[in-house]
Amino acid sequence: METLTGLVLIFISAALINNFVLHYFVGVCPFLGVSRKIGTAFGMGCAVTFVISIAALLSWTLTYFILRPGAPLPSWVWAVAGGNPATTVDLSVLSYIVYIFVIASSVQFVEMYVRKFFPALYKSFGVYLPLITTNCAILFACLEIMKHLQDPMRLWGLHEALALAIGGGVGFTIAISLMAGIREDMDICDVPKPLKGAGIALIVAGIMAMAFMGFTGVQNGVETALSSLLR
């Protein structure tokens, strides 16, 4: 059951220990912008989790078969075209352009699909869906997956890529919902005038980041617990 433990560890690491927002600072813009009400914050979190999983699925597929060094498809084309068989074909220089294209188009497709088949859901997500294109959390997840597909010795499978993406999305949802809860209560507090708005939100985020630092080292305990459970 090695794989299962590995997957759970990747998930917990992305969601709590190295939380996307509070450790890597990706997705700070919606974290500050869309965290006034718990309901909308949670909706935004779900939308991001959804899009991040689709983008991870697409970018893993593209990276594995086309973009990584020594990927099967360009190697085959290279061999058919009669290139020197000793060269490793590496298209990773194109990856940023491909990823941003994948993200932009998957956001567009998700928006069209949700609008057609789930009108009620579309109404509640509505405004936030197009905004997700410029959410750095999604590009960050793609880049992390790409990092793990560079080393041919231990390539990540699709399940590991998805565990990272869903973990990151869940971590984002946790962080933004907690933040919205605190901000709802802060509306009735007497905040010093210059700090109102973004200033106090950033300070709260700093204290939350300190709290999340407490998760450092949790992975060892989880590993022990899982190995004794699955034995």
Next chain:
Amino acid sequence: MTRGEPTALERFINGILPENPVYRQLLGMCPVLAVTNGMKPAMTMAGATAFVLILANIMISLMRGLLKPHLRILVFTLTIATFVTIADRLLAAYMYEMSKQLGPYVPLIIVNCLIISRCEICASKQDVRVAVADGVGMSLGFALALASIATVREILGSGTWLGLPVMPGFWPNWGIMVLPPGAFLTLGLLLGMVEWVNQARAKKAGKRE
């Protein structure tokens, strides 16, 4: 140039302080928080962002007549992604250690809202001269903001500035300042200070009248 749009000089000056991208518009927060644990990575980041912003502004401004309204955001992002790839390869070739330290934050320049918003607000409407001035001004403002945060964090957190020791020997390094929470706290307090100065100045101006 249409009337009512700011001139090149106004764009340039606006970018540095009156419309500072970080303190006034809260744009591009991700690199602002992530790479400011030291002066060196912060300045490299500012340089890379300036490179991409100015070149993307020039490119978009040159093809502003060809842009279709519903495709323009996609064209912006693809243009930016191209220049970011160039910047990333240049960094990896000439400053390998720094490029490793900055890691994913160089490619994340693509989704820095600062650049997209400058393409949308300025470059897609005005000619190249104005776009360049706007790019340079905004880059300087961004660099200034990064420098201010990095200065506070590096001096308090490691007792150095640009790698040179500045604090006396007995100074206990505040480890928290170079870790993620320090970034949020520093930026929050600096934002508060900027806002405080602004409010005080507005009050003074109000009294004089």
